[in-house]
Amino acid sequence: MPELPEVETVRRVLSEQIIGLKIVNIEIRYSSIVEDDIDYFKNNIINKEIINISRLGKFLIFNLDNGNIISHLRMEGKYFYVPNNTLDNKHIHVIFYLSNGYMLCYQDVRKFGRMVYKKNDALYTTPPLINVGFDPIISQNVNTDDIYNKINNKKIEIKTTLLDQSIIAGLGNIYVDEVLYACRINPHRASNTITIDEVNSIITESIRIFKLSIENKGTTIRSYTSSLNVIGNYQNFLLVHTKNECSHCKSVLKRDKINGRTTYYCNSCQR
DNA sequence: AGCACTGTTTACAT
DNA sequence: TATGTAAACAGTGC
Numbered sequence: 001m002p003e004l005p006e007v008e009t010v011r012r013v014l015s016e017q018i019i020g021l022k023i024v025n026i027e028i029r030y031s032s033i034v035e036d037d038i039d040y041f042k043n044n045i046i047n048k049e050i051i052n053i054s055r056l057g058k059f060l061i062f063n064l065d066n067g068n069i070i071s072h073l074r075m076e077g078k079y080f081y082v083p084n085n086t087l088d089n090k091h092i093h094v095i096f097y098l099s100n101g102y103m104l105c106y107q108d109v110r111k112f113g114r115m116v117y118k119k120n121d122a123l124y125t126t127p128p129l130i131n132v133g134f135d136p137i138i139s140q141n142v143n144t145d146d147i148y149n150k151i152n153n154k155k156i157e158i159k160t161t162l163l164d165q166s167i168i169a170g171l172g173n174i175y176v177d178e179v180l181y182a183c184r185i186n187p188h189r190a191s192n193t194i195t196i197d198e199v200n201s202i203i204t205e206s207i208r209i210f211k212l213s214i215e216n217k218g219t220t221i222r223s224y225t226s227s228l229n230v231i232g233n234y235q236n237f238l239l240v241h242t243k244n245e246c247s248h249c250k251s252v253l254k255r256d257k258i259n260g261r262t263t264y265y266c267n268s269c270q271r
Numbered sequence: 272a273g274c275a276c277t278g279t280t281t282a283c284a285t
Numbered sequence: 286t287a288t289g290t291a292a293a294c295a296g297t298g299c
Contacts, residue, residue: 002278002279003278003279006278032293058278058279072279072280073278073279074278074279074280074293075277075278075279075280075294076277076278076279076294076295076296091295108294109294109295109296110277110279110293110294110295110296111293111294111295112279112280112293112294113279114280154287154288155287155288156287156288156289160288163279163280165279165280172278172279173277173278173279174278175278218278219278220278221278222277222278222297241278259289260289260290260291261277261279262276262277
């Protein structure tokens with residue numbers, strides 16, 4: 001489901017709800033969600049306090065008092081914070097019971113989401129986080145040359161390259177379309193034809209669009225409610241994705257498959 | 272009924 | 286190594 005702004009929205013809402021609480025028990029109903037040995041996962045987490053919730057790219061990170069849970073929601077993962085025994089359905093696969101009588105339920109219709117436990121010293125120095133590239137919201141200084149070199153090294157279409165989380169982190173199918181539209185770059189362009197000025201533009205627009213979307217609590221389309229029942233509002237700001245007409249030149253937008261993903265763009269404005 | 276589609280990532284084949 | 290395809294899974298819509 002979520003891209004960077006949606007994960008950030010989840011992080012912010014959950015931060016208000018569960019920081020300071022202790023995890024007193026864990027129920028794992030579908031073990032493939034957890035990448036660790038189940039006992040290892042449980043033993044390292046039970047009786048630990050949630051001291052902070054952070055994020056890198058599309059990864060949500062629960063910082064415990066002695067380690068971390070890294071959680072990726074993939075397509076449909078959602079968290080619900082509710083009193084014990086007030087919510088249940090067949091798509092809830094992991095339940096964290098908290099010290100105040102509430103539970104944090106992980107619901108995932110398609111079961112694509114994953115969680116893994118990492119000790120502090122391994123958090124950013126091992127997969128998956130070691131492979132996460134520039135986060136447009138978190139990173140303070142941009143190494144534009146590095147990003148340019150990584151993009152310029154590839155011959156595949158620029159949209160596919162921007163979905164590669166090891167270069168710029170957080171872009172998914174919706175926001176890639178929005179960023180490329182804002183930059184007037186055709187998503188079919190070969191990555192090695194993208195200029196340094198265009199890379200600068202991609203970075204600038206990613207930051208601007210992500211910030212604006214986060215202010216609006218992300219995008220809610222198709223998945224009735226977003227995570228946590230928070231309804232995002234950024235779908236009202238989308239300029240190309242799901243649209244029929246170019247807001248700039250009024251021509252009919254193209255809708256192609258790129259890398260298997262539906263891609264919206266304007267063939268006259270985006271070169 | 273059957274197929275296409277879905278805000279993601281990765282294992283595998285070439 | 287780089288790139289393209291299929292698979293992980295379940296639901297919705299035509």
